[in-house]
Amino acid sequence: MRPEPEDLGGGIWSVPVPIPGNPLAYTLVYALETPDGPVLIDAGWHHDDAWAALRDGLASFGLDVAGVRGVVVTHFHPDHAGLAGRVREASGAWIAMHRADAEIVQMFHDAVATDAGRTWEGGALRRAGASAGELADFAEREHVEPPARPDRELADGDLVDLPGRKLRVIWTPGHSPGHICLHLEDGDRIFTGDHVLPRITPHIGLYPYDLPDVDPLGDFLGSLGRVAAMTVGEVLPAHQYRFTGLTERAQAIIGHHEGRLEEITALLSARPGTLWELTAGLSWRHPWESMELGSRRMAAGEAAAHLRTLERRGVARRDGDGDPLRFALR
Template sequence: MTKTRRRAYAQQRPQDLGGGVWSVPVPIPGNPLGYTLVYAVDSPRGPVLVDAGWNHPDAWQALETGLAALGLDVSAVSGVVVTHFHPDHAGLAGRVRETSGAWIAMHEADAALVRLIHGLAEGEHRSFQADMLRRAGAGEGDVEAASAGRPHVPALPDRELRDGDLVDLPGRKLRAVHTPGHTPGHICLHLEDADRLFTGDHVLPDITPHIGIYPYDRDDVDPLGDFLDSLDRVAELGPLDALPAHEWIFPDVAARAAEIRHHHEEKLTRLAALLTRPLTIWETASMMTWNRPWDELAPVLRGMAAGEAAAHLRTLEARGQIDRVPGVHPVRFKAIDS
């Protein structure tokens, strides 16, 4: 697949994509991703948004003015479908609802997580983070830095979706496709009357989404395994045009899904080769390849890297290639044939 070079947010413009679909780039201040592509789909009751962007005054202004440039009014929005609960997707959904009376919909699994986040006090969240980092083998300096603060809390949804549900979009067929991995309730949205797929963060044209496991040492879930299965499911939809939440629109989502799956299979092979001796999750993450050296990663990014390492370790464990060393703390993993 020919790659398009990523453009900075300042070079992005609202676009009429044809067929009653528009895109508005909404900035993510201070984040290297730069922006979220918010989509609007025409409806007799008013446009329905796919995602809403980060909750920040600059982002809100960009959403309002971007829609206006396309002849749309944020006060006329009838609904917001959130592909997943992360703040660069769900952050402004609550403000859109306050402005227009729109409903907010997301998959039931992510809705459950949003309710959990709403119920956590600041101290509870910090204690959870610190304990998780220690169990992974992080040093106290990383524990203190990475567990500070609390993520933005998205608005509670009005509606919950399941796999195969049609979104409330009169005259169109917009179907939820459950694609867990990046989050438990991530969904893609298949615009069946136009052969387009809104992919959220599931399939992006150049980068791969973060797949982590939290707490790191869980053994009852396999998010990377779920993600790989979800890639196969998207590939089965065929060479649809992909409308992702970041970077740029691209053709043939099936081909890109296959590329991403191959990337993770190679990563799993390299990781299995490291486990000739017992390693903690933190040690494993420090030995893996990231976009910059481990020593240069900020504490929060180390925490995310550990989450991704943990997800890959869990998939190897689920496949029977590695096992947990019994009776040690923090938890350590080792290849079964070593």
């Protein structure tokens, strides 16, 4: 069930914004008080129900969405950035995100303008080893519109434009290249977006599956180590609920992924297997046979990210450069 909006004290409010049809159920949008109007951390999914929840949730604290000063987006994913453009239209607020995610948002807009996105994703599935039937199903899928382009780009260590407060950017790549956490230095709190959640682990995927010169899981593990070294009283994530014990939770997530790396290593052998075959051999919340194509696509992205880290560690190797992608034990 979606919780009620909540006054967290210290000039911070939490507004749960629904994500229609998604098991995550809602995004926790946070509003921070400033003399010039509230600044939001994330905005929620672009949907009329989500907009009504955001608008009415702010109003329950006497805040008007038309008075929002700015929106800081922790990362470009639609359940975080989707409504940022609508907030800007209603209030004239600025939108800020890390420059690495700003580049991806621009790339998405360019892909929509040329209708290249569907071709690109279909080609990635083909290279992974998806069947002809799965590729046909993919061609029928509706795609999510890209989020609004930001007005401001952030970098690691920046202070957000938050009059009277100190909200510092911590670049935590992994879940997205430009994911950021935000440390409220004057309030002993950290907003972690999807980087550190209390019970679940965020999706870490490699897209395209053979994108060169990047290691999203390696980046994520390094980012987790960075925040694990911080001393912060309360953690305010974008999903589920607030918690304490940032160090312990970050270390537990690192342990989860190390276990996943061991599981993939156990599937590798001298005989190369396709990315799709290796992904199907892993344990998932739902059996591979019953997964919808969208879930299989994300699962393959996660497997590809783990395989990239295993390549960097000298455990796995890519077998040739042809289609489909194949991997073997080094």
